[in-house]
Amino acid sequence: MNHGSVRKGAGNWLLERATAIALIPLTVWFVAALIAHTGSDYAALIAWLRKPFVAISMVLLLIALFWHTALGLGVVIKDYVHAINQRTVTLIAMRLVCFGLTAAGVVTVLGILFSG
Amino acid sequence: MDQDSTTPYSPANRLRPRSPNIQIYRPQLTSVLSIVNRISGVLLSVCALGLVIWLIAAAAGPQAYAVVREGIASWAGRAVLFVATFAFFMHLCGSLRHLIWDTVHGFSLRAIYLSGWIVFAASMVLTVAAWVTSAWIRR
Amino acid sequence: MSRQERETFVMIIRSPEQVPRFTMLKRFPLPRNFGVSRNSRIARGRAWPVLAGAVRVKAFDVYRYDPDSPENPRIDTYHVDLDDCGPMVLDALIWIKNKIDPTLTFRRSCREGICGSCSMNIDGTNWLACTRFIDDTDNTAMIYPLANMPIIKDLVGDQTHLFAQYAAIKPWLRTNTPEPARERLQSPQQRSKIDGYYECILCFCCTSGCPSHWWNGDRFLGPAVLLQAWRWLADSRDEATAERLDDMRGTFRLYGCHTILNCTRTCPKGLNPGKAIAETKRMMLEHRD
Numbered sequence: 001m002n003h004g005s006v007r008k009g010a011g012n013w014l015l016e017r018a019t020a021i022a023l024i025p026l027t028v029w030f031v032a033a034l035i036a037h038t039g040s041d042y043a044a045l046i047a048w049l050r051k052p053f054v055a056i057s058m059v060l061l062l063i064a065l066f067w068h069t070a071l072g073l074g075v076v077i078k079d080y081v082h083a084i085n086q087r088t089v090t091l092i093a094m095r096l097v098c099f100g101l102t103a104a105g106v107v108t109v110l111g112i113l114f115s116g
Numbered sequence: 117m118d119q120d121s122t123t124p125y126s127p128a129n130r131l132r133p134r135s136p137n138i139q140i141y142r143p144q145l146t147s148v149l150s151i152v153n154r155i156s157g158v159l160l161s162v163c164a165l166g167l168v169i170w171l172i173a174a175a176a177g178p179q180a181y182a183v184v185r186e187g188i189a190s191w192a193g194r195a196v197l198f199v200a201t202f203a204f205f206m207h208l209c210g211s212l213r214h215l216i217w218d219t220v221h222g223f224s225l226r227a228i229y230l231s232g233w234i235v236f237a238a239s240m241v242l243t244v245a246a247w248v249t250s251a252w253i254r255r
Numbered sequence: 256m257s258r259q260e261r262e263t264f265v266m267i268i269r270s271p272e273q274v275p276r277f278t279m280l281k282r283f284p285l286p287r288n289f290g291v292s293r294n295s296r297i298a299r300g301r302a303w304p305v306l307a308g309a310v311r312v313k314a315f316d317v318y319r320y321d322p323d324s325p326e327n328p329r330i331d332t333y334h335v336d337l338d339d340c341g342p343m344v345l346d347a348l349i350w351i352k353n354k355i356d357p358t359l360t361f362r363r364s365c366r367e368g369i370c371g372s373c374s375m376n377i378d379g380t381n382w383l384a385c386t387r388f389i390d391d392t393d394n395t396a397m398i399y400p401l402a403n404m405p406i407i408k409d410l411v412g413d414q415t416h417l418f419a420q421y422a423a424i425k426p427w428l429r430t431n432t433p434e435p436a437r438e439r440l441q442s443p444q445q446r447s448k449i450d451g452y453y454e455c456i457l458c459f460c461c462t463s464g465c466p467s468h469w470w471n472g473d474r475f476l477g478p479a480v481l482l483q484a485w486r487w488l489a490d491s492r493d494e495a496t497a498e499r500l501d502d503m504r505g506t507f508r509l510y511g512c513h514t515i516l517n518c519t520r521t522c523p524k525g526l527n528p529g530k531a532i533a534e535t536k537r538m539m540l541e542h543r544d
Contacts, residue, residue, distance in 0.1 A: 009503075009510045010543040013536065017218060020211055031204065035246055039254040042178045042185075049174065062168075069161045075513070076154060078506055079470055105168040108175045115175075133295035133320055133328050135376070135412060137403035137469045139287060142379030143280045145268075146516040147466060154513075217514050220537055223530035228516055229267040 012071065019068035026061040046112060055113045062105040070098040145232045153210035156203035163200050201246055205239040271522055274378075274391045281379060300329030303355050309336035314395040315347060317359065320406050328406065331356075337389065344392065345373050345384035348410075360409035368523060371458030375410050376402055381460035383523045401463040403472065417459050420476050424484045424502065429495035445491040452486035452531055454524055455479065461518035461528050467511050475511025476503075478518035478528030485531035488538060500542045509535060 037048065048054055073094050081087040141147075173184040187193045213231050216222050222231055268275070288296050300319055305312055312334045320328040333351045340350040345363055352359045361384070362372040368386040376399040377387050389396070404412030430439070462468050462477035476484070484503065487493050503509040509532070518528040 009505050009508075010536075010539050012506070013510055014540065014543070017215065020215065024208070024212075027204070027208070031201075031246065035250045036253065038250040042174075042181050045174060045181075058171075065164050065167075069164050072157050073161055076158065079467070079511075079513075082471075101165060101168045105171055108168070108171045112171075112175050131294065132322070132405035132407065132413065134292065135318070135400040135402055135404050135406050136291065136295075136297065137463075138283055138466065139285060139289055139291065140282055140376065140379055140397070140399055141402055141464065142278065143283055144380070144517065144520055146520045148280075150513065150515040151466075214514060217529075217533055218536070220530065220533045223519065223527055223533065225271060225519060226267060226269045228519065228529075233266060 012074075016068065016071045016075070019064050019071065022060075022064045023068055026057065026064055029057060030061055049109065049112050052113075055109055058109045059106050062102055062109070066098040066102040066105075070095050073098075145229055149210060149232050149235065152206060153214070156207040156210070159200065159203040160207055163204070166200075198243070198247065202239060202243045205242040205246075206235070209235040209238050209242075268520070271520060271525055272386070294327060296327050298327045298329045300331040302332040303334065305334040306336055306354065309334070309339070311337040313337055313347075313389065315351070315398055316395055317348075317351075317398045317410070318400055319359070319409050321358075322408050332395075335389075340389075342388055342390070343385050344377055344387045344389055344396065344398070347389055347396075348384060348398070358409075360411055362411055369456060371456035374401055374458035374460045374463075374523070376400065376463075381464045381521045381523075383458060383460070386523055401459060403463055403469045412463075414459060416472070417462060417477070417479070420480045421457070421483065424476065424480055424487070424499070425495075426483050426487060428487075428490070428493055429498070430492070431494050439492040441491045448489045448491065449486050451526055452482055452489065455482055455486070455526055456524060458523060460521050460523055464517045464521045466515055466517065467513055471507055471511050474505075474507035476508050478512070478532065481509065481512065481535060482526065482528040482531040485535045488535060496538075497542065500539055503535070503539070509539065512536075 033048075033054075037045065040048075049058070074091060077087060077090050077094065081090055170184055173180045188197060213222075213235050216231070222228065266275075291297075297318070315333045315335055316330050317333060318328060319331045333355055335347045335350055336354075339354075340346050343366075345366060348359065348361055349363070352361075361375070363385065364370040364372040366373075366385045368383050371383070373384040374381060375384055376397075377384065378393050378397050381401055384398075398410065400406055400410045400412045404414070407413050428439075457479060459477075459479050461482075462472075462479045465475075465478055468475055468477040484499065488496055488499055493499075512529075512532045514529060514533070516529045519526075519530070522528065
């Protein structure tokens with residue numbers, strides 16, 4: 001008898017792959033940009049972050065990154081934390097942190113974009 | 117003997133010792149790359165936190181950003197960044213290998229081992245390439 | 256596979272019977288009794304004497320456990336006269352039982368790699384004792400029971416839970432249409448879809464070598480069972496595909512597999528549970544809500 005939602009299995013698995021595929025271009029772009037900007041000063045960095053394309057990509061990166069992180073860490077927690085109550089609490093805490101960091105990151109990027 | 121000994125969770129089974137698993141099982145390319153993919157993923161989760169901290173420092177102004185920048189430029193910071201880069205490329209290449217498996221390709225033992233060594237080699241090459249490029253840009 | 260092909264310095268393994276000559280790590284760098292319950296801790300056992308007149312002698316470290324005594328499991332060392340003994344690890348175990356210690360207990364039957372009885376952990380990997388050459392083992396061969404099993408005695412593990420998981424996937428032909436007058440027909444092409452899956456001998460080398468099954472074996476079905484589940488999903492005569500896929504929903508039953516692939520590496524019959532599970536996951540996608 002399976003009382004769980006079907007999303008727990010196939011849905012979760014598919015989402016992890018979808019966010020991973022989205023992350024490939026986003027992270028490669030970000031790491032390449034970081035390397036290209038080695039040694040730039042603060043003003044150059046802010047100017048770069050203010051470009052609309054960069055700001056949008058950063059927002060997308062943050063969302064995809066923390067979504068994938070939450071899914072991946074969720075799998076790890078479900079594998080290793082067996083006591084059901086501990087597991088539920090850990091999962092909720094982890095997801096809250098990921099959501100909070102996404103929000104913080106997005107707000108920060110938009111803040112840089114729209115300030116000064 | 118025990119009538120109850122045939123059920124999995126019988127009292128007899130709880131008394132029976134369990135044969136060793138990870139304590140004696142030989143590390144093979146299959147299991148090692150798999151756990152490295154997981155470990156690198158967890159490390160990258162911490163790096164994601166670092167990314168948000170870096171963004172907040174950038175938004176907070178040049179003084180705050182200078183603190184973060186000094187941290188990254190220090191020897192400890194650069195060592196952490198090097199490990200993070202390697203973890204990133206291992207996880208990226210390992211995940212590409214996983215995505216190929218999800219299309220049900222590359223499951224012959226030869227393909228598994230070949231792709232495994234390619235992932236390891238490519239990650240090392242990419243890490244070195246990234247750092248060399250960065251050093252060259254800085255010069 | 257010839258002796259030459261089995262011995263290999265090559266890093267790219269072609270076939271599971273290849274035993275690498277050079278190993279960087281014999282075990283993960285963990286304490287010997289890491290996470291082990293008190294009654295499972297392995298103590299040092301006794302060394303049995305070498306028989307007189309033996310010239311070519313090899314040491315075997317064998318896991319022993321006596322359920323009739325309160326002692327913990329231990330490792331006993333036997334010295335086998337290779338000139339008096341057949342070429343396979345099973346021959347060595349039988350020689351030990353005949354000539355040195357009749358209390359050594361292990362499962363065996365066909366001695367030709369088809370019954371699956373003598374599956375055990377040899378030098379850190381799971382294989383059948385009757386198809387593992389003594390020459391392919393380490394200087395001191397380490398013989399343990401299949402990993403992560405409750406031990407009944409010595410090298411005999413309790414496979415009740417594994418067979419219960421096997422029964423749970425209902426490994427028989429399930430049909431709704433009425434029985435035809437003769438056989439349920441299938442073309443040779445349809446029949447070839449179960450090649451590589453029906454040959455499983457249920458030795459459970461794969462399942463007991465799967466780290467995911469070690470940590471979540473109570474819920475994750477494991478590669479052997481999932482390979483058989485795919486065997487029935489792939490069989491064109493079976494009509495319960497939807498029900499079979501439904502039975503595998505949830506976080507652990509099927510999706511406890513994280514494609515570690517120790518299973519494919521260790522199958523003594525050269526089967527591919529990892530691939531079967533990937534095919535099953537693909538079929539599940541077509542079946543998702």
